[in-house]
Amino acid sequence: MSNQSAAASAKAPLFGVIAEFGSPAEVYHAAEKVRDAGYKRWDVYSPFPIHGIESAMGIGDSKLGWIAFFGACAGVFGGFGLQFWVHKFAYPLLIGGKPMVAYPAYIPVTFEPGILFTAFATLLGMLVLNGLPRFYHALFRSENFRKVTDDGFFIGIEAKDPKFSVESARALLESIGGKNIEVLED
Amino acid sequence: MILHRDDDPSQRPVLLETSSFHEVTEIIAGPTETPLTTTWILLLMLSGSLMLLMAGLFGYLFWEGTGIWGINMPVAWGWDIVNFVWWIGIGHAGTLISAILFLFRQKWRTAINRFSEAMTIFAVMCAGVFPAFHVGRVWVVYYIFPLPNQMGAWPNARSPLFWDVFAISTYFTVSLLFWYMGLIPDLATMRDRARGTRRFVLSIFAIGWRGAARHWQNYERAYLILAAISTPLVLSVHSIVSFDFAASKVPGWHTTIFPPYFVAGAVFSGFAMVANLLIIAREVFGFKKVVLMHHLENMNKFMLLTGSLVGYAYAMELFIAWYSGNLYERFAFYNRALGEFWWSYWWMVSCNVLAPQLFWFKAIRRNLWAVFVICIFINIGMWFERFVIVITLHADFLPSSWGYYRPSWVDVFTFVGTFGLFFTFFLLFLKFLPQLAIAEVKGAMPEADPHHLPSAGHSAGGAHH
Known part of the structure; x- marks a missing residue:
């Protein structure tokens, strides 16, 4: 599955790589590692706001x-x-x-x-x-991502990030405990 | 040191039996996906008929004019204003629960906030129809707004009626925005469980929500701001409604105690209405796991507090009427308690002051039959409070202009019809939208804390915050 998407990615523009995590605590600690790896264009996805995730992600205050x-x-x-x-x-x-x-x-x-x-x-x-309302988004291509509004916790690293490559992003997400890793077309 | 209260069972919002996020989704979103039941359809037909009755009577009024109501000189404000103030007051508990308890970080509110916010919106709708039709020429009701027009005329901004227009329309709009914003993540939850047309429709209302942390950050800030502005708003709305009376020169109306007294009474009746609706919904929809006894008990304590405040206000009104030495003011209160409408005054006192005192007893606070009956009486009493205030007009200054007031049958059935409007929308809400705030319930569970340890209870969570 993910090999096919990777192969397809050679042609189509990529959105990025997403990985699933088991709990708020797991995704929180994984987010700290993605932040420390120096990515900028990435996000954590969760069914409810996770307390303190802004500092784990290293993003500033809301304007x-x-x-x-x-x-x-x-x-x-x-x-x-x-x-x-x-x-x-x-x-x-x-x-x-x-x-x-x-x-x-x-x-x-x-x-x-x-x-x-x-x-x-x-x-x-x-x-x-x-950036809402936005009725089309690459994340909605993923069937597994539907869990995000139920009990799924995800991290997605976007292809627009200057440090992005499919291999390195996938390796990072795997190393920090991500499961069901998918490469998504934009 | 601040104690984390998550481990205190009374602070756990809902669903004591589960620590699974998925089960929360199932329990709350599940009922919206089942086929319609016969009971629900029958109830909708009943309330829909009442709503049509209301619409028909407003059509009659549209044709004939306000003469078909019981209003006349000297009582030019009758049941319509009583009903308007009563319905607006009902709505206030919803905003109190959604905004003020949010600012005080009362996590138990997640069990009841969606429910009571819905109640607020529908109650304000029921309230709004009365002044809109009372103007007589409802087809030009937009004159109440400061709109440029060919006559070059503008409303009088120094009049409390103009303030009221702004208070009520702002209240309705802000309540609706707040409610819809709270619904967005839950609509996304329902979208992601749906297929086909249902998914398409829900996708439109969920506006592409995907739970991104950068979105949640702005969303939570927006929620905080809306809660922070709704708090003074709800206090201002009933204060301004009371200015409709207090800024006049009518004895018994022209008092400075009116704004706080109206706000306390509004919260009082609103909590009684939420309790009534919840007691029914919990039986009908099997919410006993969700809306717990201590939630209802907390609401009963609120009613005890606000009921006592209202009782204090009645006593203070009587005292000031005597202490002022003003002949007309003294007569107004003497006449309320012992005049032609004495029965309405004593309905008010027994329902609003005496009935809630029973909530001092824990056994009564936890006996749902007793709570249900007391709450009904509280709402009857609060209706009579507004009746007593409005009807003060029947004997103001000159005995030659005194009169009696009787509602017409149109007054009575229009009021009954507004219950149809209220319950029609409420039933549609109960069936098609999540009755509890799914994302908020999950967020208030101990398992949602990123520093929660599955077995050891709550760890020292302060380090990262």
């Missing part, structure tokens, strides 16, 4: 907080600005003798758009950072 922050700013300034503009310029309507710019009364509709825009920025930002 999502910044996106959410800009969403919050847009909502807060947009909400307040809308009310200010409506009552000061667009439609100055005297109701009950209240001042036009009654800023304490603007707080709820400053707060709520702040929350709303943060939520949209967070969800959409998460999708953009993750």
